[in-house]
Amino acid sequence: MKVKGTVREIAERLERGELPDGGLDILKQDPRAGVRRLVQVYQRREERQREEERRIRQMWQFERTYRGRGCRFIAGLDEAGRGPLAGPVVAAAVILPEDFDATGLNDSKKLTVEERLTLRRRIQEKALSVAVGMVDHHYIDKHNILQATYEAMRRALAGLDPVPDQLLTDAVRIPGVSIPQEPIVKGDALSHSIAAASIVAKTERDAWMLREGARYPEYGFERHMGYGTPDHLTALDRWGPCPIHRRSFAPVGERIGVKPEGGR
Numbered sequence: 193m194k195v196k197g198t199v200r201e202i203a204e205r206l207e208r209g210e211l212p213d214g215g216l217d218i219l220k221q222d223p224r225a226g227v228r229r230l231v232q233v234y235q236r237r238e239e240r241q242r243e244e245e246r247r248i249r250q251m252w253q254f255e256r257t258y259r260g261r262g263c264r265f266i267a268g269l270d271e272a273g274r275g276p277l278a279g280p281v282v283a284a285a286v287i288l289p290e291d292f293d294a295t296g297l298n299d300s301k302k303l304t305v306e307e308r309l310t311l312r313r314r315i316q317e318k319a320l321s322v323a324v325g326m327v328d329h330h331y332i333d334k335h336n337i338l339q340a341t342y343e344a345m346r347r348a349l350a351g352l353d354p355v356p357d358q359l360l361t362d363a364v365r366i367p368g369v370s371i372p373q374e375p376i377v378k379g380d381a382l383s384h385s386i387a388a389a390s391i392v393a394k395t396e397r398d399a400w401m402l403r404e405g406a407r408y409p410e411y412g413f414e415r416h417m418g419y420g421t422p423d424h425l426t427a428l429d430r431w432g433p434c435p436i437h438r439r440s441f442a443p444v445g446e447r448i449g450v451k452p453e454g455g456r
Contacts, residue, residue, distance in 0.1 A: 195219055199226040206234045248294050251384045254376065258358045259290065265320065267356035268385025269348065269366070271341050272300070272393040276418030277428075277444050278411070278437045279401050280328045281337065283344035284392035285352050287320040288385055297387050299380040300394040312395045315388050323351025324396050333440040342366050360385050408434045 195202060195212050202219070205212075212218055219231045258266050265287050273281040288294075293314065300308055316322055325347025332340040345366050349359075359371050362379035379386040398417055405414030411427045411434060418424070418436075420443050428437075428447050437444045 193218065193221050194224070195222050195227060199224060199230065202227055203230050206230055248297070248384075251294065251297070251382060251387065254360055254374065254383045255288075255290075255385060263358040265354050265356045266358045266360060266385055267321075267349070267352060267371075268360045268379075268383055268387070268389040269345050270362045270380055270386050270390035270393055271344060272390070272397040273418070274337055274341055275420075276438075277420050277424065277441050278329065278413065278418035278434070279404065280326045280397065281332060281340050281344050282327075282393045282397040282400070283325045283341065283348040284389040284396065285321075285323045285325075285345070285348040285356075286315060286385060286388040286392060287322075287352060287354070287356055288315075288388055289318065289320055292318055292384070294384045297384050297391075299378075299387055300390040302381075303391070305398075308391050308395050311388075311391050315392060319388065321352045321354065322392060323348045324392065325349070325351070326396075326400075329436055329438045332438050336440070337438075342368075345369075362386050362390070404436055408436070 195218060197205070202212075216231055216234070219227055222228060255266050267285050267287045269283060269285045271281055271283040273279060296303075296307060297311060303311070325344040327340040327344040327347070331343065335343070341364070345361075345364075346368060349356075349366075349369065349371070356371055359366075359369070359373040360379060360383050361373055361375050363375050363377045365373055365375050376382055376386065380390040381387070401413045401417045405412065410431050412423055415421075416424050425443060428444065433439065433444050433448060439445055439448065439450055
């Protein structure tokens with residue numbers, strides 16, 4: 193049975209979610225191969241949508257658990273910039289409301305630049321509280337990157353208002369913090385609160401590195417954000433380290449004859 197309309201018209205109706213009388217079954221019986229292919233495309237799109245809805249629900253599991261225990265303000269914490277050879281390590285802490293629209297929210301590494309920026313705006317507008325902690329390369333070189341990460345997280349926590357009654361972190365336990373913590377392995381893919389923090393930390397650090405890229409154009413920071421890419425290492429060989437490089441990190445220290453002690 194041939195469904196009324198051209199293949200293009202049927203495609204447009206399916207795009208709007210409009211099914212003919214008889215639903216997909218009637219479209220599957222259409223003699224036109226193009227229409228039958230549209231059914232397959234529609235079914236795959238619907239399945240992806242269902243999978244995304246399941247993912248979004250699942251990523252509230254930790255927040256639901258703690259709200260069930262009476263916690264009102266649950267903060268997610270994450271960092272960006274532990275691995276680069278230059279620039280600061282940045283941590284973010286985010287408290288999301290229970291009705292936050294988590295559509296698209298995910299581990300920042302799985303998102304495009306545009307997706308991260310769009311989500312960052314939504315987080316800033318709708319979160320109960322957002323705070324950032326930044327620790328520069330001097331602190332990293334003096335204390336090592338792990339201690340610098342802890343300090344960045346403590347600074348981010350100090351900026352939250354209200355004070356959270358539960359912390360969700362991405363696989364770290366922060367020393368010197370009295371608020372209860374739950375470290376979650378791969379937490380930025382399992383908790384919306386941590387994912388939101390990862391996006392804030394990543395976008396904050398990227399913006400900082402973009403500004404430094406304009407100050408030190410020979411290093412290409414605006415492209416690699418300070419990570420040890422081949423282009424970055426080539427620039428280090430040619431120009432040596434600039435003021436924001438981490439001298440305690442081996443690829444930098446080796447090029448200036450300094451044996452790394454506390455970096456990595």
